[in-house]
Amino acid sequence: MKIAILPGDGIGPEIMAQAVKVLNVLGEQFEMETADVGGAGYAAHGHPLPPATLALAKSADAVLFGAVGDFKYDTLERSLRPEQAILGLRRELALFANLRPAILYPELAGASTLKPEVVSGLDILIIRELTGDIYFGKPRGVRECPDGPFKGEREGFDTMRYAETEIRRIAHVAFQAAQKRSKRVTSVDKANVLETFQFWRDIVTDVHKEYPDIELDHMYVDNAAMQLVRAPKKFDVMVTGNMFGDILSDCAAMLTGSIGMLPSASLDASNKGLYEPSHGSAPDIAGKGIANPLATILSAAMMLRFSLNKVEQADRIENAVKKVLAQGLRTADIFEAGTTKVGTEEMGNAVVKSL
């Protein structure tokens, strides 16, 4: 089995090194091949998603991704900026289903900015559609405004869109995920304003007929943002479009206060996937050896579970992570008085030891 290792920028290489170390001691035969991506791709090959990197990602059984982005690439034109790599990989590999768990580990309840009773035991799964919506819709650009009160002046514009098949397949992913959990799905839309999301609501309602065991409710996105803050534990599986999912999944992750712990998976129709931590490249702390590698290590576990069919090994890693938390080891981002502060490498080593 071949794994594409794409460390990226900022803290990406440091945290990835720990995940690779963990994979190496599992005793499995993985072929791991590393390539440049993001700012590192641009620096070495003039493009954030160099052709060789894309070819490797396509030929691999799964992709383990670090993080991309750095201040020094902020002035590049948009098509060359690091985040184009992740958008390109999603589109080229047809990774339409983004699974983002927001879990609060009991040991880390204090890290949240929310009151413990509001978030303790939090365990939500946000399923974000990842290849449609306003992210890729055409036409888009800056043009002369064609009509209305601003006719003739410049306007920026984009197209939001979802085809029936796109909505159906992500709805199936959500209902099937809910079958393995508390059997409740909240579909988040803005059907009261947007045609795209009235259509979304209609199709999700239709797919739901195939899942009589699942309870479905629909919620407007503004209300969902409020309810995430008010009573997040009321949610189980939340499914939504690309744009709303971008916002809500980050909001939900931050509710835990420990975004350095949260993995994510982006899957195609046959469960091939790209796995990455939910946090960013944090260029401000890059190279200091203090970044939290656990989200990347847990992303490797998700990869074993969803794409490589090594459920036991995934369990082993997840249990090892729980063990190091129980031992009181903490990187700086989740450190509290009474626990032991460790660096990136020590944390990786502790997970290896606990395996």
Place this chain on the structure above:
Amino acid sequence: MKIAILPGDGIGPEIMAQAVKVLNVLGEQFEMETADVGGAGYAAHGHPLPPATLALAKSADAVLFGAVGDFKYDTLERSLRPEQAILGLRRELALFANLRPAILYPELAGASTLKPEVVSGLDILIIRELTGDIYFGKPRGVRECPDGPFKGEREGFDTMRYAETEIRRIAHVAFQAAQKRSKRVTSVDKANVLETFQFWRDIVTDVHKEYPDIELDHMYVDNAAMQLVRAPKKFDVMVTGNMFGDILSDCAAMLTGSIGMLPSASLDASNKGLYEPSHGSAPDIAGKGIANPLATILSAAMMLRFSLNKVEQADRIENAVKKVLAQGLRTADIFEAGTTKVGTEEMGNAVVKSL
């Protein structure tokens, strides 16, 4: 001076009655005229925004709006549903600037789901553009997908758009609001993905040149949702588009835990405005006499301040509200042990008495 009073649905009439009572005791000569809107407009005249209601709103110097929406109208076709009234009023009256303060009254710090140290003293002003973006952009609808992998099947679609003038004028509102506050503006966009919001960022940056006294920073919407949860007090004035503003302003309001306290203003180019509480119509508690009228009363104060140029009267109302809170009076939504629970009418009377 003429005020259009549009109570609407659910708790709308109850809370509006208290605001009208407060306006009546100020000793000013207001001509107040009431009209049906939302579900009530549909029930009485077959349309959520009946022509007479729109004509009244247009002829008035300001509009005081309760809330619209009720379960019983959920099955109507979209163009007849209550929320079309508010969208129609915004468009027809050209109310492009929505000001939504998120303030945590010291007495209500316990109402928040966030830890007191994270939210105590919170005072953010969210400025949401209200007549552009994907809310009104055309074309929109359900069509046959014109190209790509889903060509020929049905797709829902909408158009996001902002013309230069629309961005300029809302940017001016934000910078000028910041001049009366802490002189910091955060413009929220998604310039890394959307052409509309790269254009937005460019124009906001350009308008900023006229305000050298104001500090401007740009933030992606997903990060803004995170930072609102992580460290909301870091924000002062936040300016953003219609769609992102819908989500972020509700999220920010909920941070306070007391959305029943938050007013809002929607202004046109000459400061004529529509004023409404940030909360909804709460049909589940309608008619019970327990709804919190303070957001509507504070909306009346905003109206006096922004549209009717009665700053002293606005101050009087706001101080009266602070006084009743200090006296320990609470409606059910903000009740805590050790305070005195009162109903809608008692709360209104208490404000009148404190004036």
